[in-house]
Amino acid sequence: MRRVYLSMSLVMLMGLSFLNAQERIPEVEKLLTKMTLEEKIGQLNLVTPGGGVATGSVVSEDVETKIKEGNVGGVFGVSSPEKVRQAQQLAVENSRLGIPLLIGSDVIHGYKTTFPIPLGLSSSWDMELIKETAQIAAKEATADGINWNFSPMVDIARDPRWGRIAEGAGEDPYLGSQVAKAMVEGYQGDDFTAPHTMLSTVKHLALYGASEAGRDYNSVDMSKIKMFNEYLPPYKAAVDAGVASAMTSFNDIHGVPASGNKWLLTDLFRERWGFEGFIVSDYTSVNEMIAHGMGDLQDVSALAINAGLDMDMVGEGFLTTLKKSVEEGKVSEEQITKAARRILEAKHKLGLLDDPYLYSDESRPEKDILSEENRAVARKAARRSFVLLKKHENILPLAKDAKIALVGPLANNKNNMLGTWAPTGNPQLSVPILEGLKNVAPNAEITYAKGANVSNDTAFAKKVNVFGPRIEISEESPEAMLEEALEVSKDADVIVAVVGEASEMSGEAASRTNLNIPDSQKELIRELVKTGKPVVLVLMSGRPLVISEEMKLPVNILQVWHPGVEAGNAIADVLFGDYNPSGKLTATWPRNVGQIPIYYRMKTTGRPAASPSEFQKFKSNYLDVENTPELAFGHGLSYTDFEYGESKLSSDKMSASESITVTTTVTNTGNFDGEEVVQLYIHDKVRSITPPQKELKAFKKIRLKKGQSQEVSFKITAEDLKFYNANLEFVVEPGEFEFFVAGSSDHEFTGTFTVGE
Numbered sequence: 001m002r003r004v005y006l007s008m009s010l011v012m013l014m015g016l017s018f019l020n021a022q023e024r025i026p027e028v029e030k031l032l033t034k035m036t037l038e039e040k041i042g043q044l045n046l047v048t049p050g051g052g053v054a055t056g057s058v059v060s061e062d063v064e065t066k067i068k069e070g071n072v073g074g075v076f077g078v079s080s081p082e083k084v085r086q087a088q089q090l091a092v093e094n095s096r097l098g099i100p101l102l103i104g105s106d107v108i109h110g111y112k113t114t115f116p117i118p119l120g121l122s123s124s125w126d127m128e129l130i131k132e133t134a135q136i137a138a139k140e141a142t143a144d145g146i147n148w149n150f151s152p153m154v155d156i157a158r159d160p161r162w163g164r165i166a167e168g169a170g171e172d173p174y175l176g177s178q179v180a181k182a183m184v185e186g187y188q189g190d191d192f193t194a195p196h197t198m199l200s201t202v203k204h205l206a207l208y209g210a211s212e213a214g215r216d217y218n219s220v221d222m223s224k225i226k227m228f229n230e231y232l233p234p235y236k237a238a239v240d241a242g243v244a245s246a247m248t249s250f251n252d253i254h255g256v257p258a259s260g261n262k263w264l265l266t267d268l269f270r271e272r273w274g275f276e277g278f279i280v281s282d283y284t285s286v287n288e289m290i291a292h293g294m295g296d297l298q299d300v301s302a303l304a305i306n307a308g309l310d311m312d313m314v315g316e317g318f319l320t321t322l323k324k325s326v327e328e329g330k331v332s333e334e335q336i337t338k339a340a341r342r343i344l345e346a347k348h349k350l351g352l353l354d355d356p357y358l359y360s361d362e363s364r365p366e367k368d369i370l371s372e373e374n375r376a377v378a379r380k381a382a383r384r385s386f387v388l389l390k391k392h393e394n395i396l397p398l399a400k401d402a403k404i405a406l407v408g409p410l411a412n413n414k415n416n417m418l419g420t421w422a423p424t425g426n427p428q429l430s431v432p433i434l435e436g437l438k439n440v441a442p443n444a445e446i447t448y449a450k451g452a453n454v455s456n457d458t459a460f461a462k463k464v465n466v467f468g469p470r471i472e473i474s475e476e477s478p479e480a481m482l483e484e485a486l487e488v489s490k491d492a493d494v495i496v497a498v499v500g501e502a503s504e505m506s507g508e509a510a511s512r513t514n515l516n517i518p519d520s521q522k523e524l525i526r527e528l529v530k531t532g533k534p535v536v537l538v539l540m541s542g543r544p545l546v547i548s549e550e551m552k553l554p555v556n557i558l559q560v561w562h563p564g565v566e567a568g569n570a571i572a573d574v575l576f577g578d579y580n581p582s583g584k585l586t587a588t589w590p591r592n593v594g595q596i597p598i599y600y601r602m603k604t605t606g607r608p609a610a611s612p613s614e615f616q617k618f619k620s621n622y623l624d625v626e627n628t629p630e631l632a633f634g635h636g637l638s639y640t641d642f643e644y645g646e647s648k649l650s651s652d653k654m655s656a657s658e659s660i661t662v663t664t665t666v667t668n669t670g671n672f673d674g675e676e677v678v679q680l681y682i683h684d685k686v687r688s689i690t691p692p693q694k695e696l697k698a699f700k701k702i703r704l705k706k707g708q709s710q711e712v713s714f715k716i717t718a719e720d721l722k723f724y725n726a727n728l729e730f731v732v733e734p735g736e737f738e739f740f741v742a743g744s745s746d747h748e749f750t751g752t753f754t755v756g757e
C-alpha cells in the first residue's frame with residue numbers, strides 16, 4: 001500500500017483558503033464607489049499609441065482622447081520621464097476622476113543596457129546574476145518612466161523550432177522556477193513604491209512553449225498531469241515570489257483559448273495558487289478568440305472577463321462591448337468591479353494613487369541608464385552565459401599576441417548583438433566582436449573578412465529583417481567573399497569564425513523547421529577547416545541548433561547566444577582567457593529536427609532501448625539516429641577539467657519528515673582556475689504515475705582554483721521529491737530513489753536511497 005503525504009498548500013486550499021481573502025484597500029474602495037460602469041471598464045483597457053514594437057496588426061487610435069475620457073487604464077510603448085509625465089497629466093488633470101496610468105513595456109533582457117537573451121542568461125545557472133540583471137533593468141526602465149514590466153517569460157520550451165525559446169529559461173521546470181523567482185524578485189524588489197522597482201508580469205499563462213510543431217501561436221493540448229509536473233511549476237514559482245501581474249498566452253488549453261479560460265485564470269491561478277494580482281491579455285488575444293472560433297467580439301470579451309481576465313491589451317473588446325453585455329445580463333457589474341479593483345490595487349501598490357509622477361523624474365535617465373556599472377554587469381552576464389560546447393586540441397584560450405583571422409557575417413556586426421526582443425536597446429551601442437578583440441588584446445594581429453552572408457536567401461532575409469537589417473546580403477559574390485576569408489586566414493595562427501543566426505531568426509513569429517547553421521555559413525566553415533589551421537567557431541543563436549556536422553569537425557565551439565550590448569568585449573574576455581567559460585545548456589540540442597521534442601526528463605517507456613547508441617528491434621528507438629541528443633541538458637565545458645568523486649549519503653533512508661545529505665568532492669584537475677555547475681539528479685523508481693527518467697533537483701555553481709577540491713553537499717527533503725499524482729495532489733510516495741551528482745544530465749545513477757512510510 002502506498003501512503004500519500006499531502007502538501008501544506010493543498011491542505012490550506014482545501015479548507016482554509018477563504019480565510020486568505022485579500023484585505024480591501026480603503027483608498028481603492030472609495031474610488032470604486034465614485035466610478036461609473038464606463039469608468040470601471042476604462043480601467044480595463046490597455047493601449048499602445050505605436051512608436052514601440054507592435055506585435056500585432058493593430059495599434060490603438062485616439063489614445064489622447066481616450067485617456068481624457070477615462071477610457072484607459074494603462075499604456076505601453078511610451079517612455080522618457082517627460083512623455084510619461086504628459087501621459088499621466090492627461091489622465092490625472094483631464095479625466096473626471098484623475099486616475100493615473102500604468103505604464104507598461106517589454107523589458108525582456110535589460111532596458112537600454114541589453115543583457116544576453118534570456119535563454120543565454122539561464123545558461124549561467126547563476127541566480128544572483130539573473131536577479132542583478134533584472135534589478136538593473138528595473139532601475140533603467142523606471143528612470144525612463146516605466147512602472148510595469150511584461151517579463152519574465154517562463155514558458156517551458158522543449159521545441160527549438162519555436163523561436164520564442166530564446167525568451168525563456170529552457171526546458172526544465174526546476175531550473176525554470178528558480179529563474180522565474182530570481183527575475184520577479186529582481187524587478188519588484190521588496191518595496192513596490194521604491195522608485196527603482198516595477199511591477200513584474202509572469203507570462204504567458206500558460207503552456208505557450210508547447211505550441212504544436214513549434215509553430216508560433218499554434219494550439220496546445222496537454223494532460224493535466226503533464227502540465228502540473230512539467231509546465232506549470234515556473235508560473236507557480238512566480239506567484240509564490242509575489243508577482244504582481246500575469247499575461248495570458250495566445251494558445252488554447254483543453255479547447256479554450258487562455259484569455260477566456262476560466263479553469264486556468266480563476267480556478268487554478270487565483271483559487272488554487274492564491275494569485276492576488278491582475279491578469280492582462282496578450283496583444284489582441286481577446287479578439288483573436290474570434291478566429292479561434294469562440295464567437296463574435298461581444299461573446300469573446302464576455303468570455304474573457306467572466307473567465308477572470310482583468311485587462312484587455314490593445315484589442316478594445318472590453319471597451320466596446322462590456323457595457324452592452326452587462327445590460328444584457330451576460331456579464332455582472334460585480335465581475336467588472338472586481339477587475340477594476342485589481343487594476344486600481346496595482347496602481348496603489350506602486351504608489352501612483354498618492355504620487356502619479358513618481359516615475360517622471362527627469363534627472364534620472366542620465367545617471368541611471370547605460371552607466372559604466374550597468375555595462376560592466378552586461379559584460380559579466382554575457383561572459384557567464386557562454387557555453388563551451390566542444391574543445392579541440394587545447395587551442396583555447398588564445399594568446400593575446402596571436403595572429404588571428406576573424407571571419408564570419410556576425411564578426412563585425414552591431415545589428416545582431418542584442419538578440420530578439422530588445423526594442424528598448426540600441427544596436428548601434430553594442431560592441432562588435434572585432435572591436436572587442438582589439439580592446440582586450442591590443443597586441444594581437446587581427447585580420448578580418450566577412451566571408452559569407454548570414455544567408456544568401458533574399459526571400460528569407462526579407463522576413464527576418466522586419467525590425468532592421470539583420471541579414472545584409474553583400475553586393476560581392478559568395479565566391480569572392482569566401483576567397484577573401486581564405487586570403488586573410490593565410491598568415492594567421494588561428495581562425496575565429498563568428499557564425500550562426502541573426503537575432504530575428506529567433507523570437508516571436510520566428511519559428512524554423514530547419515535548425516542548421518544556414519548553408520552559406522556551413523560552406524564557409526568547411527572551407528576554413530580545410531586550411532588545416534586551428535579553428536574556433538563562435539556560434540550565435542537564439543535556440544539550440546542542429547550542429548551534428550560541425551561537432552564532427554576538428555574545431556572548438558563556443559556558444560554565445562545573442563550576448564547583448566557588451567558582446568564583443570565579453571567574447572574577447574573568454575577567447576583570451578580572462579574569463580574561463582562556465583555556462584551549461586538549459587535546453588537539449590538535438591541531432592536532427594526529427595528527434596524533437598527531445599529533453600532530458602523524458603520517460604523511460606515500457607520498452608527502453610538497452611543502449612542508446614545501438615538499434616534494437618521492438619525497443620523505443622529510431623532506425624536512422626540514436627536516442628541521445630547531440631548535446632545534453634546541463635552540458636558545458638571549461639578550459640579546465642573537473643573530476644567528480646564518489647557521492648556519499650548521510651543516510652540511505654529517510655522518512656517524509658526527515659532529510660538526507662548527498663556530498664560529492666569536485667576537483668579541478670586541469671590547468672586553469674574555473675567554475676563548475678554541480679548538478680543533482682534523481683529518479684523516482686516506482687510511482688503511481690510513470691516518472692521521468694531523471695529530474696534535476698538541485699545545483700550549485702562553484703569556483704575552484706586549479707588543483708583545488710571542494711565538497712559539495714545537497715540536502716534532500718521529502719518536499720524536493722514531490723510530484724503531482726493522478727488526482728493532482730502534490731505528494732511524495734515512499735520507495736526507492738536513484739541519484740547522481742555530475743556536471744551534466746547525461747550520466748548514470750551512482751547511488752540509491754529510500755523514503756520510508
Ligand code: BGC
Nearest residue numbers: 055056106150203282283508
Ligand atoms: C507578446 C508578448 C508581449 C506583447 C506586448 C505580444 O505579441 O506575445 O510577450 O508582451 O506582445 O508587446
